[in-house]
Amino acid sequence: MAWRDAADSIRAELNNLELTREDDDARSSVTVAGKVGGGGGKEKKLLLRQQSTASCSTVEDGATASVISGSEASSFAPSSTCFSSTSSSSSRAAQHGRESQRKAILRAGFRDLVGVAGDDDSRLLYLSLAVLPDGHEFTVKDAAVLLHGDGSARCGDGMAAASAAVAGGDKGGEEREEKAARRVLRVLEARGILTASGGRGGRRKSTSSPSSFRMHEAHSGFAREILLDCPKILGWAVGRWVGFLSSLDAVLFFDPSALARLWSAVEDVGGKGWRDGRPYETALEAIDNYDPLCRVCLVAVAKFRSAEGDWDGASLMWRRLLTVEQRAQEPNVMYPVWELVNAAEKGGKPEEAAAWRRYGRETLNLAMAGRLKEAEQLLRRALTIEEARLGEDDPRVARTLFHLGVCLRVAGRLEEAEEVLWRALDIETAGRGADDLVVARTLHALGLCAKLSSQGGGGDGALEDATELFAHALAIREAKLQPDDASVGQTLFELGVCLRRDGRVQEAEAFLRRALGIKEAAAALEAEGGVAATGAGGAGRALSRRSSSGSSGAGSRGSSGSSSSNRNGVDEDSVGLAMFQLGVCVLQGGRRLEEAETLLRNALDVETQRLGSEDVSVARIAFQHGVCLRRSGRREEAERVLGECVETLEARLGAAHEEVAAAKSMLDLCAATE
Structure with a gap:
């Protein structure tokens, strides 16, 4: 419904706004008229009319908001950079005078909109656009929301749009509202208030690229000043916009960062508390976990909370998604687990992050224990989803590639594993730098592939490659970690084994002794209760129960008769294996x-x-x-x-x-x- 059919109080406030500003305008018009070459109200009116045909640059160009022909333009430029800043009081007074003149022109131009447009829609949209962030690109659909309603069916890729299409909704009414909004936008654009732009208005990437607009910074600030003095119009604008932003359609349609900026701008003009009801979480409560839309909505809300820096809120969404995935016919458990790790790290909860990381590793290990095909399918499905959502070079894609590479190595498909791991290494090195611990982890995994390849007759250079990869990983870990860190011990162990097999017995013995010392110290600490397996939100306890029921005991054999390291793809951390390798080295x-x-x-x-x-x-x-x-x-x-x-x-x-x-x-x- 058009704004003119709304409550009379809104219209009365808009009309009263013009009356309360009349005296200021009358006083300011003398100054303005003198500045532009004399004349009274008629000349000023003529000047403002000329704005409809004048050109106006964008905010970035630093041009004027209300265009004035000739040399006067620079005198009324909205950007503060257009005013020279000096320490003299006369300069400050002159600057204050120019600022007053600028506001007078903006105010007169605002009142003049009704004469040009023939109705009051232009003024209402002018003020309503102040609820948007400065410089925000908005679409015709957004303008229609501010003028005509909640816009719940205007998110082209959202649920409401799909529902409306199925139900044969009032598409004609929606088109009429957008047509009316487009007419108002043309009026504002012609007067230099808006600038057309080629962006998506904060929307996610889609096949369609809606035309978008940007309000000039000077007008945006001026409209906000007026709006804050008009509680009824403010409530109208904020209420309509909040109604639109609160729908799940909006969180699906807008880019998470853009949506976070939109909510922040609403709070700037409407005060705190607009999001206290957490509208998305409330809407999600009505969606069953088995609904196909549940997954996509949970991901969208979690990413929005992450963009806000609300890591606890994001974690709640990822936890529910984990529950959904665990019950799904084709689960993608690892995606929410890694996001839970990220949310805990960003939220300053390292213990919780470590617990989720352990949960992820142990989940993979359980999947790999005799079910390598299932584990590979799980990881490849996660990889496909992440590449589509995040891009092929995202660090989270590299993380899934790493685990897929480990899975392939455990399955004995060494060439495929190396190909996947090298791709992960390229992404990690480009994004994190060559000396990052994540890079060291992948180098270590590549070293294991090369070592196994050399055992299977993979060529004369395989053992040398493994030694080089382990040495590189060790250099990073020793530089970044404590000397007795478990991962340092793992790489020392593998490097010592490679050196022993290469006949470099003395070097090998030194590395293996260090590795054994680290492993013995860790085993002693664990035996004394110094290492406690705690879980995030019950994750550790759930995993412990799952491990005890789904894996064999300490004294049993695996079906293949291989060691535990071969079953789960994680480096050997047994003190006994370190003793064995050192004993063989001494024996040699x-x-x-x-x-x-x-x-x-x-x-x-x-x-x-x-x-x-x-x-x-x-x-x-x-x-x-x-x-x-x-x-x-x-x-x-x-x-x-x-x-x-x-x-x-x-x-x-x-x-x-x-x-x-x-x-x-x-x-x-x-x-x-x-």
Whole structure:
């Protein structure tokens, strides 16, 4: 409904506004007329009429708001940069005089709008546009909202538009309102009050590009001054605009940052409290979790709250989305989990962020434990969504690429894993810098791929590549973290293994000793209760229950007989494995057999307790322990240990496996030794 059909009090306030300003205008007109070359009210009226045909530059050009021909233009320029600023009182007085003259012209031009337009819609829209931020681009649809109603069906990509189309709504009425708004906009544009622009008016990207306008900064400030003195018109404008912004259509249609600026501007003119009811959250309560619109609305509201800096509000939306995804037929659990990590970090809650990060890792690990295909599908679906929403070079895309690369590595698809991880590394390096810890994490993951490739005959350069990648990752981690940090220990361990396999035993031993020291210290702290697994909002507790019910116990074997590191894709963090690698390194040195035997025996005890006596990894440790015992002259012990090793390997890998043949050969050597 047009504004002229609204309450009489609105019209009365608008008419009274003209009367209350008449005396000021009359006094100011003398100054204005003298400035532009003499004459009375008739000349001033003629001057203001000429504005309809004069050209006006944009705010950026610093041109005048109410155009005056000739040299007088600079005297009435709205931008403060157009006035010279000096310390003399005469300059300040002159500047004050010019400011008064400028306001007089703006006021007279505002009152003159009714004579040019033939009705009062132009003046009402002029004032109503003051609820928008300075410089904001708005569309014809926005103007129609301010003039004619709540605009709930004007968000071309929103729910109301879709519903109206299905129901055959009053599209003709909407078109008439927009036509009327376009006529008013032409009036304001012709008088230099508005400038046409090529933006989207804060809208998200879409196939259609609505024409947009921008109100001149001088007029925007002047309209706001008047609006704040007119409570009924202010309530009218703010009420209509808030009604529009409060709909889910608006949060779906506007860019999150633009919407945050619009709400901030409303609070500037309408006072605080307009958002206290949290309209989007209230609207979402009416949408069932199984409704297809629920996901898209939750994401939109969460991003809007993030744009506002309301990280708690964003977290609430991401938590509900996580619940929705967990119950979905095709879930995308990782997307809300990583957003929860981001919200907690930005909200200054590092412990909560760490808990969600653990939840994400363990969720992936559970998915990978015998369900690699499911995990890959989960990650590829998340990647497709994120690339479409965020762009291919967004850091969050790199995060999903990283986890997909880990999944592919665990599945043994090393070439695919490396391709994905290199892409993640390129994005991270470009966005974060070459010395960021996230970059170090991806370098470490690439090193694991290269190490595994070298074990599978991936070429002479694979082991060298792995060593270089681990060394690079270690340099970053040592520079950024404490010397005893767990991730430093992980990279020290992997680098030591590569150096040992490359024959650089002394270098390898130094790295492996450091790695073992870090792992032993961490294990001791955890045993004393120094590391507590706490969850964000119950996430940690839920994961603990899920882990205990869905994974095997400490002494059981996995279906493939591989170590836990191979099942979950996370680096080995066992003290026993570090002891084993260091023991083999000392054994290769050939001089300190007693130390080597102690390390290998302790490693065998630890890993047997952790994995069970029939695990393949335990059998491999037993093989090296048997070799060490044989070299030490302890033949009977060596035969016993190697005999158990052969039995386990045959049962797990088959009699024809090359590792079984190697263990039997070593056992035969023991038997042949007198």
